[in-house]
Amino acid sequence: MTGWLASVATAAEIPLILPAGPDFLDLKDPAAGALGAWAVEDIAATVRELAALPGRPRLSATIGDHPMRPEAVEPAARRIAATGVDFVKIGFAPDGAPDRCIDALAPLAADGVQLVAVLFADLWPPDPGCLPIDRLSAAGFRGAMLDTAGKRHGLRHYWHDAQLSSFVCCARAHGLLTGLAGSLRVADIPALSSLSPDYLGFRGALCGGKRTAGIDPQAVARVAAAITCLPGATPPPRPSLPSRS
Numbered sequence: 345m346t347g348w349l350a351s352v353a354t355a356a357e358i359p360l361i362l363p364a365g366p367d368f369l370d371l372k373d374p375a376a377g378a379l380g381a382w383a384v385e386d387i388a389a390t391v392r393e394l395a396a397l398p399g400r401p402r403l404s405a406t407i408g409d410h411p412m413r414p415e416a417v418e419p420a421a422r423r424i425a426a427t428g429v430d431f432v433k434i435g436f437a438p439d440g441a442p443d444r445c446i447d448a449l450a451p452l453a454a455d456g457v458q459l460v461a462v463l464f465a466d467l468w469p470p471d472p473g474c475l476p477i478d479r480l481s482a483a484g485f486r487g488a489m490l491d492t493a494g495k496r497h498g499l500r501h502y503w504h505d506a507q508l509s510s511f512v513c514c515a516r517a518h519g520l521l522t523g524l525a526g527s528l529r530v531a532d533i534p535a536l537s538s539l540s541p542d543y544l545g546f547r548g549a550l551c552g553g554k555r556t557a558g559i560d561p562q563a564v565a566r567v568a569a570a571i572t573c574l575p576g577a578t579p580p581p582r583p584s585l586p587s588r589s
């Protein structure tokens with residue numbers, strides 16, 4: 345069954361998303377880039393605040409957009425991991441030294457940090473054979489997702505569904521959690537969920553189209569309803585934060 349990931353730009357957006365029951369809450373600042381990072385102290389505070397919430401979504405956080413150099417990527421991933429977030433998301437592009445970056449992150453994975461590679465579908469050729477999936481798996485990554493670095497077009501503009509399906513099969517065969525994202529719209533949900541990724545990721549669709557615009561509760565409801573209507577879906581838990589007095 346396919347779950348869903350919701351990217352939130354600030355802690356203030358979290359109460360607007362939680363009642364819709366996302367499986368993953370992704371702490372990412374879209375105004376700061378494709379994988380714009382939250383401040384580490386804000387990530388740590390959110391980890392603490394949600395820790396005891398029953399039925400809470402799993403938390404991921406992005407490390408920011410970095411050149412593909414191990415000396416840039418590894419310390420950034422280590423800083424985010426130290427916040428205690430469940431998953432650390434790291435972007436990978438073909439330019440630079442992605443293989444050396446992956447290898448440099450293996451010790452972090454060996455320490456139990458759950459790393460998720462975000463492979464930019466608009467930068468890599470649309471063929472899972474060209475992606476470093478075997479290397480990610482060998483380095484101990486927990487997951488791999490396809491997303492887009494540019495947000496002008498959606499994921500399916502760059503990869504056809506058959507190519508996306510091959511990606512899901514290949515990453516899963518390597519033991520990785522699989523995700524698909526990249527300006528996805530509600531209309532993409534039935535076709536993409538039929539490819540059986542572990543989750544679909546959203547930001548723009550939760551903001552009514554413009555990813556830097558802030559969460560629109562009606563748009564969130566449309567995404568959540570489309571996911572809940574999928575065959576085999578069960579109603580999600582609906583945690584909400586305790587009100588502050």
Ligand SMILES: O=C[C@H](O)COP(=O)(O)O
Binds near residue numbers: 491527545546548549
């Ligand atoms: O991780 C998923 C992304 O936040 C998706 O963002 P987007 O829907 O604006 O491309």
